[in-house]
Amino acid sequence: QSVLTQPPSASGTPGQRVTISCSGSSSNIGSNTVNWYQQLPGTAPKLLIYSNNQRPSGVPDRFSGSKSGTSASLAISGLQSEDEADYYCAAWDDSLNGLYVFGTGTKVTVL
Amino acid sequence: EVQLVESGGGLVQPGGSLRLSCAASGFTFSSYDMHWVRQGTGKGLEWVSAIGTAGDTYYAGSVKGRFTISRENAKNSLYLQMNSLRAGDTAVYYCARRVEYCTTIGCDYGMDVWGQGTTVSVSS
Numbered sequence: 450q451s452v453l454t455q456p457p458s459a460s461g462t463p464g465q466r467v468t469i470s471c472s473g474s475s476s477n478i479g480s481n482t483v484n485w486y487q488q489l490p491g492t493a494p495k496l497l498i499y500s501n502n503q504r505p506s507g508v509p510d511r512f513s514g515s516k517s518g519t520s521a522s523l524a525i526s527g528l529q530s531e532d533e534a535d536y537y538c539a540a541w542d543d544s545l546n547g548l549y550v551f552g553t554g555t556k557v558t559v560l
Numbered sequence: 561e562v563q564l565v566e567s568g569g570g571l572v573q574p575g576g577s578l579r580l581s582c583a584a585s586g587f588t589f590s591s592y593d594m595h596w597v598r599q600g601t602g603k604g605l606e607w608v609s610a611i612g613t614a615g616d617t618y619y620a621g622s623v624k625g626r627f628t629i630s631r632e633n634a635k636n637s638l639y640l641q642m643n644s645l646r647a648g649d650t651a652v653y654y655c656a657r658r659v660e661y662c663t664t665i666g667c668d669y670g671m672d673v674w675g676q677g678t679t680v681s682v683s684s
Contacts, residue, residue: 451604484670486605493654493674494597494605499661500668537605541669547607548618549595554604 452477453538453552460558461528469555471521471538477550479519481541485512486551488535497536498523525557533559562586562673564655569678576645576682582638582655582675590633593658595671596640598651598680608653609640622648645682652677 454472461467473479485498496505498514501521511532513524521540525532538552568580582594596608609629610618617629628641638655656671 451606482668486671488605493676494656494671495674496659496670496672499670503661503668505670505672535604539605539607545621547620548610549607551597551605551607 451553452542452550453540455536455538455552455555457553458556458558460560461525462560463528463530465528466524466526467528467557468525469523469536469538469557471523471552473519473521473538473540473550474544475519476544477519477540477542478516478521480543483514483516483521484539485514485521485523486537486539488537490534494537528559530559533557562657564657564673564675566653566655566675566678569653569680571681571683572645573684574646574682577641577643578645578680580640580642580653580655580678580680582640584636584638584657587657587673589631589636594629594631594638595656595658596629596638597654597656597671597674598649599654599677600648600651603651606651610658611638642680645680647682650680650682652679 482500486494487497488494501516502514542550563585565583593612595610611629626644630639654677655675657673659672
């Protein structure tokens, strides 16, 4: 069962900006940094954002992350067809929930 | 090429056991914490277990007492022994490498390399 809450879906037309929210608690997002993962259909997840807003090498700067309190968000600007995927937030957790927790996931559709 | 390859999945009856393996290549396996993450059909990602470089282990509450994570650095391999399997354990199981991103301020972490997954089905 996911500890971090995301909207189930988001959509936009090519070129638009889409934002995905992620709500947690003081034991995870409130006290640790946030990761974001992209999962294209039929593939393994890919690390998109670490440390709330940092992109690993090779991730386009169209993807940006932010965090405030116990919530975080991922923004995709200049939406492209290849961005159609599932997106998951995640964070390390200091409680008995486990070491690491994922969000419920958001399906992004490019209209 | 940095790579993780899982194996060992299959169909097992409720109450049965299965051992998953993850073969690592292209990097110094012993230097990295390793994780198992699963995904039920049509469902989201669920963190399952982790093992540190010193052999320290961590489990999700849903598998604690039933699953055991281990590693064999000489063989560049990660394992997940799964006992007392339930229908709810049915999922694709991924192994993943934890990477560190360090600055002068400190370090942050993420899972930067994932395997292709191995499917576990628990059914009678």
